Amino acid sequence: MAEKVKLFVNGQEVEVESGKNLIDAIGAVGIEIPHLCYHPALGADGNCRMCLVGIEDGRPPLVPACKTRAAEGMKVQLDTDKIKKIQRDIMELELINHPIDCPICDQAGECKLQDYYMKYDGQQSRMTVKPVLKAKKLDFGCGVVHDQERCILCARCVRFTRLITKTGELGIVNRTDYARVNIFPGRPLANRYALNVVDLCPVGAMTSKDFRFKQRSWFLTKSKGICHGCSKGCNIFIDHNREKYKDDIIYRFRPRLNEKVNGYFMCDEGRMTYKLENDNRLSAPQIDGKETGFNEAVEAIRRAVSQANKIVVAVSPNASLEQMHAVQQFASAVNAPLTGYSDGYFRKGDGDDFLIQDDKSANRYAFTLLGIDDSKAGFEAAVKGADLLLSFQNDLSRSLNETEMTQLLATVKLIMIDSSHNTSVAKAVVALPVASYSEDSGSIVNCDGRLQRYEVAVVKNQPACTLIHAVHLLGGEVKNGQEARIGLQASVAVLKDVDLEQIPAEGIALTENEVAHVAA
């Protein structure tokens, strides 16, 4: 545990972590020091001057909190008239050249300028001269649109491209109030994390081309989730809304802090996977490509299962631990070999040393835990002599080429239980729609062996059947997630002492030490 120091804030004694700057140290005990340019992942820059605090008997008596370490006995003044006036004055100066176009600004509702105006300023404008005019809707590339007039020059975006992506596309050009954030001529943003500048921007200067003008932020329900775009398992906010007469739609993913996984960031590609949750969804059950009723489809699958000579069951590396367990139990009950073959979910060489992984599936680590074979040889042995392939969300067309797929389907009838349309679904004799991860809950293990849990985020107007329930309807023993978790604890040694219902926010590393620690 970090060392603690005692200091005074407005005369009140508080105990905070030593070594941290005042914004973080005092913030941790619930006292806000307003700040615009400081961001924990980008360090202190000290340019906004909003975090100036008084230090009683200090030299100097006025310091930027972002650059001042918490020290024993320090007397921090936040509520004196002098500090309150400084905060008001800084806000006034931030706003004199700001367009105050909140009604058409995407940031409205989650804007630091708005929040701080209400909290620390609140005065009428005294600006009676013409404001500085700057450029608007500049296309910075990577789907980032910049408005120089809204910009407060905090340089978070600039520091992000320098410190985090190390690509340095952004800079502040010119001096004085001509200063503005810009790209170099003809050299737009070109990195795979560029949209993080939209989240980092404390005001509406950086907007996402994809999201802008789609939703007011206050209408969005911000649910917690885990990105399924690759095996990193970045923690996200799933921002969704059900507009009148419409279905619950996801409008964006945003990174959610998890120091142990993704920090404050996520990649752009993962961010855009929200579209897969909205679009191209398999909504109606199909038999031979024709829509049918849910019960009819279930009946058809049950019939096929009972009539088959040899069944093979495939499961997706995106399935949760609970879903995998249910499928595994089902496969063993119907005496079918279970394969997790999904080579097509890899994009070799695509990963980097930050967040992006080669493996574009969310839970392959669990295959090892549950003993599910995902080798091609294992798959080929399994399908040999089989006449029915039951695939749970595993789109085999990603892993097999067209010839292989045709050969396979020449002898094997394919049944897909899936959430979206894909080539395999198109070729299936029966396709049964199930809920996708944003509509379900479950546990997954990321590429580093970190177990994380996600809950239901989106509830559709007509919720799809969960995968576990579908397995149960087909004859599987496991009825729901809770039963699956009990089964997992009994069958997977490393999960024996883990309460899968109570996984901490940062997840659990499935190493013996951490598991033992959490259990204790």
Add this chain to the structure above:
Amino acid sequence: MQVQVLSARFDIPDANTIEVAKKHGAYATLEKVFAMQPEEIIELVKASGLRGRGGAGFPTGLKWSFLPKNIDKPVYLAVNSDESEPATFKDRYILVRDPHSLIEGIIICCYAIKSHAAYIYIRGEYTTQVKVLQAAIDEAYAAGYLGDNVAGTDFKLDVTVHRGAGAYVCGEETALLESIEGRKGQPRSKPPFPAVEGLYGCPTIINNVQSIASLPFILTNGPDAYKAFGTEKSPGTHLFGISGLVKRPGMYELPLGLPLLEVIEKVAGGVRDGRSLKGVIPGGSSTPVLTPEEAQTVTLDYESMAAHKTMFGSGGIVVLDDTVDMVKLVENLISFYHHESCGQCTPCREGLGWMLKIVKKIIRGEGATADIDLLTELCDNIEMKTVCVLSAACTMSTRSYLNKFRHEFEAYVTNSASSQAAM
């Protein structure tokens, strides 16, 4: 009144060449210097009472002693030659007329602070100056005063000239360091101070050209000879640039402590015939203006200036007579600081532009009394809330005009009010 300490070789033809300079004493003190211990030199400079000539007047020897002891990092000297403050034109004389005094001073300083690399950060617009200075440095290398064996000793010293790109703010010592490192010239937050963490993260001493050029005299003649000039607390001599509406504007070397009015009268010839004195800017555009009454009692030293609530500054004295429109002067002043704000931190970036627009509005005859009050308040709101003191240079001086010549601002406002009423 005039003396010749720094300017001793200024009037000698070709004193910028090493041959002539040496004939008149340049580099003669180095033998004595290298016979001393570095610590002894620091003590000697402390004893001379030499104060930083960049404007703040911080004791030079004391500044050197702030370097951390027993460190394994290199120590750097940065010579601030980014002379850009309006009305300041002293260092350029040293650079062109006697560059070897600067180089000799650099050798003395670097030996004292145990530095083997000095950077001279020179204002980008100083094109002639940089040529002359570089030629002198080349001569010094050729003559063995710079390089691996300075003056035949095993002391190694390299001097690099770094040209600025035209930003006043790079005269702020940490912006200067940023600029040398190849970044946009923006001041750093302090602490850490450059003596601890300066150029390339190493301990760095930053001194003004004139401070460094004063060292050869002090080492040659001893601290007492230097203290014979000036006052007890402000010893020595200073190059004063006297400009404005006087009969004989120019650069004059004077001991500190002389009465301001006497200098204006006797050295610069006083205001033009038939004109009366309206005010004096004592030390560069950023120093608060003095009224004729205040000018009566002030003397040219750090203490007297502080007692008159202004600053000694850079020695750039601007004499204003009764033809000067103080409101337009303030417009010019703010316009400069607005243009030169680095744009890094909010109060300076946004505030100076606002102040400029308000003054322009007043001059256009569209102002109201509230605008004068707002201008005064903005000075308070901006000052000392920023990373560096550039904005304070603007607000402190602006406030002095608003306080001492408010009636001139009010005249603009009243005239506009009456003309509006007439319409």
